[in-house]
Amino acid sequence: xxxxxxxxxxxxxxxxxxxxxxxxxxxxxxxxxxxxxxxxxxxxxxxxxxxxxxxxxxxxxxxxxxxxxxxxxxxxxxxxxxxxxxxxxxxxxxxxxxxxxxxxxxxxxxxxxxxxxxxxxxxxxxxxxxxxxxxxxxxxxxxxxxxxxxxxxxxxxxxxxxxxxxxxxxxxxxxxxxxxxxxxxxxxxxxxxxxxxxxxxxxxx
Numbered sequence: 001x002x003x004x005x006x007x008x009x010x011x012x013x014x015x016x017x018x019x020x021x022x023x024x025x026x027x028x029x030x031x032x033x034x035x036x037x038x039x040x041x042x043x044x045x046x047x048x049x050x051x052x053x054x055x056x057x058x059x060x061x062x063x064x065x066x067x068x069x070x071x072x073x074x075x076x077x078x079x080x081x082x083x084x085x086x087x088x089x090x091x092x093x094x095x096x097x098x099x100x101x102x103x104x105x106x107x108x109x110x111x112x113x114x115x116x117x118x119x120x121x122x123x124x125x126x127x128x129x130x131x132x133x134x135x136x137x138x139x140x141x142x143x144x145x146x147x148x149x150x151x152x153x154x155x156x157x158x159x160x161x162x163x164x165x166x167x168x169x170x171x172x173x174x175x176x177x178x179x180x181x182x183x184x185x186x187x188x189x190x191x192x193x194x195x196x197x198x199x200x201x202x203x204x205x
């Protein structure tokens with residue numbers, strides 16, 4: 001009986017260590033996300049809330065550089081907390097871990113608050129859209145990832161310190177910084193580095 005009890009304790013310790021490591025990995029290193037909606041098409045396809053057969057692309061997000069203070073680069077595809085009035089904290093990162101969320105019964109990843117977008121402007125940049133073309137500091141952007149031009153012009157808008165301007169690749173079907181304004185850099189959870197599902201569309205970013 002004593003041997004069984006000791007073995008059970010050892011298994012319990014091993015499971016606890018494995019659980020802790022898994023949570024820390026998803027909070028500080030890498031985290032999977034499921035793309036929702038069509039705002040990043042054609043680059044990424046999202047699940048459709050009205051069509052259960054359409055499964056969203058699953059991507060892996062690298063979080064460490066941004067947690068250590070690195071700033072996203074132009075063109076990076078990132079996950080943001082779209083609640084620009086609520087700065088994302090380590091506690092939020094912890095609660096957003098898919099392991100913790102599955103235990104607590106929280107919302108599915110990417111629902112409502114967490115968006116997948118592309119970085120278009122950084123602090124100090126002036127952005128404007130004229131005749132369907134986005135200009136950054138007076139220079140037209142070459143955006144080969146788009147399959148349509150923007151229908152509505154915007155700007156000019158100058159990005160404040162500590163903020164980013166993000167947009168979806170589906171410019172006419174995306175809610176982004178044109179709606180919520182520039183996003184605090186603290187609200188960038190990480191960079192999308194890989195699409196790992198569907199298997200026939202595996203790709204790196």
